[in-house]
Amino acid sequence: MNPILLILLMVGIGAMIGGVTNSLAIKMLFRPYRALYIGKFRLPFTPGLIPKRQKELAQQLGKMVVNHLLTPEGIRRKLAHPKFQEQVTKWAKDEVRHMLQSERTIDHILNEFQVDITSQTVKKNIAEWVEKRYHKEMDQYREKEIGKLLSPDFRLKIDRSIDTAADHIQKSVENYFRSSEGREKVSALIDNYLDNQGFFGNMISSFMGPDGVTERVYPVILKYVSDREMNDWLQTMLHSEKDKLLKQQVSWAESYLGQDVIARNLGETVANMVPVEKWMTRTVAEWTSPYEEKIVDQFVPMIVNKTSGLLSSKIENMMATMHLSEIVQEEVEAFQVERLEEMVLGISKREFKMITYLGALLGGIIGLLQGIIVLFFG
Numbered sequence: 001m002n003p004i005l006l007i008l009l010m011v012g013i014g015a016m017i018g019g020v021t022n023s024l025a026i027k028m029l030f031r032p033y034r035a036l037y038i039g040k041f042r043l044p045f046t047p048g049l050i051p052k053r054q055k056e057l058a059q060q061l062g063k064m065v066v067n068h069l070l071t072p073e074g075i076r077r078k079l080a081h082p083k084f085q086e087q088v089t090k091w092a093k094d095e096v097r098h099m100l101q102s103e104r105t106i107d108h109i110l111n112e113f114q115v116d117i118t119s120q121t122v123k124k125n126i127a128e129w130v131e132k133r134y135h136k137e138m139d140q141y142r143e144k145e146i147g148k149l150l151s152p153d154f155r156l157k158i159d160r161s162i163d164t165a166a167d168h169i170q171k172s173v174e175n176y177f178r179s180s181e182g183r184e185k186v187s188a189l190i191d192n193y194l195d196n197q198g199f200f201g202n203m204i205s206s207f208m209g210p211d212g213v214t215e216r217v218y219p220v221i222l223k224y225v226s227d228r229e230m231n232d233w234l235q236t237m238l239h240s241e242k243d244k245l246l247k248q249q250v251s252w253a254e255s256y257l258g259q260d261v262i263a264r265n266l267g268e269t270v271a272n273m274v275p276v277e278k279w280m281t282r283t284v285a286e287w288t289s290p291y292e293e294k295i296v297d298q299f300v301p302m303i304v305n306k307t308s309g310l311l312s313s314k315i316e317n318m319m320a321t322m323h324l325s326e327i328v329q330e331e332v333e334a335f336q337v338e339r340l341e342e343m344v345l346g347i348s349k350r351e352f353k354m355i356t357y358l359g360a361l362l363g364g365i366i367g368l369l370q371g372i373i374v375l376f377f378g
Contacts, residue, residue: 007371011364018363023356030341051337058332062325070324072315079308079315089304096300100292102284109284119276126274127267134263138254146253147246155246162242166234174226177218186218 029049036046050057078084110117141149150158176182224230245253254262288295311318345352 003371003375006375007368010367010371010374012367013363014367014370015360015364018366019356019360021363022359026352026355030337030344033337048337050340054337055333058329061332062327062329065328066319066325070319072319075315075319076312079312085304085308088308089301092300092304093296097292097296100284100288100295105281105283106287107280119280122276122280123271123274126276127264127271130267130270131263134266135259138250138259142249142251142254144250145247146250149250150246158242159239162238163235166231166238169234170225170231173230174222177222177225183218186221 027048028045030051031048032046033051034047036043104112107118147155177186
């Protein structure tokens with residue numbers, strides 16, 4: 001055979017073998033995707049390298065991500081980086097400002113989150129809370145005397161009020177008896193009294209005349225009701241009643257209306273005093289407008305800083321709880337080999353072609369050397 005033709009033939013065969021071998025090796029990284037069988041005999045090199053080792057690859061990737069890529073130290077450095085802090089703070093400010101400027105009402109927000117709360121429900125809950133709170137607090141005081149629960153200053157005010165009340169009562173009684181109505185009332189009482197005394201009463205009435213008794217008794221009544229003695233008597237009586245009242249237990253005063261009645265009325269009164277309907281129809285912007293700048297400029301940066309510090313201190317526990325390596329392993333195991341092959345070939349297609357060409361080149365060089373050796377020794 002012609003030596004040149006022999007060398008070219010051997011170079012071609014070597015190049016073809018080298019190129020096909022490298023191309024086949026690249027294909028065998030991924031294919032076949034599943035094991036092939038002839039009867040019960042599994043063909044060698046099936047499935048491909050990556051499908052066959054996918055579980056081991058997933059385990060190693062999971063460990064690599066946790067131990068070398070996504071480490072607590074790296075995340076902590078990222079969280080503490082000023083630029084990251086600035087970006088998070090800016091994002092948080094924008095989000096919070098947008099929320100605070102919302103024109104949605106509280107009622108609308110509750111409906112949006114399917115929270116069944118109405119103004120009547122809130123009032124009912126307030127009333128029930130006040131009732132329970134009343135009974136809870138009163139359980140501590142029902143067996144105590146009323147006076148022992150009052151402060152000295154308050155008791156002093158009560159005493160002064162009683163003295164003032166005595167003066168007012170005396171003045172009111174005096175004014176009444178000095179009026180024409182009071183005079184007529186005294187006259188009517190005297191006439192009624194004398195009429196009920198029979199002969200003795202008629203004798204006095206006829207002897208002194210119809211208005212004589214009134215003229216004599218009326219000034220005495222006026223003098224008595226305006227006298228200091230009357231004021232002292234009123235004060236003594238009122239203070240005596242006050243002392244009796246203060247010695248009573250709280251339960252005695254409560255028994256007049258009943259515990260449940262007082263608690264229920266108190267709860268309803270407080271609930272009606274709270275403007276729940278007005279609150280429910282106010283927008284978020286109306287609620288937060290007086291505090292918006294303070295919340296955005298002071299509260300949000302503080303929360304971001306505190307949250308970053310908290311995350312940094314808890315990052316190891318969080319990562320351990322999340323089981324990142326297992327997550328990566330599960331995702332890699334579930335990843336389709338066809339998709340992985342498509343991604344790898346799409347990224348490294350040119351490099352794989354160069355490997356194929358390099359195999360052909362090396363095969364050609366080997367064929368050339370073989371041809372030279374054959375010619376030299378042949």
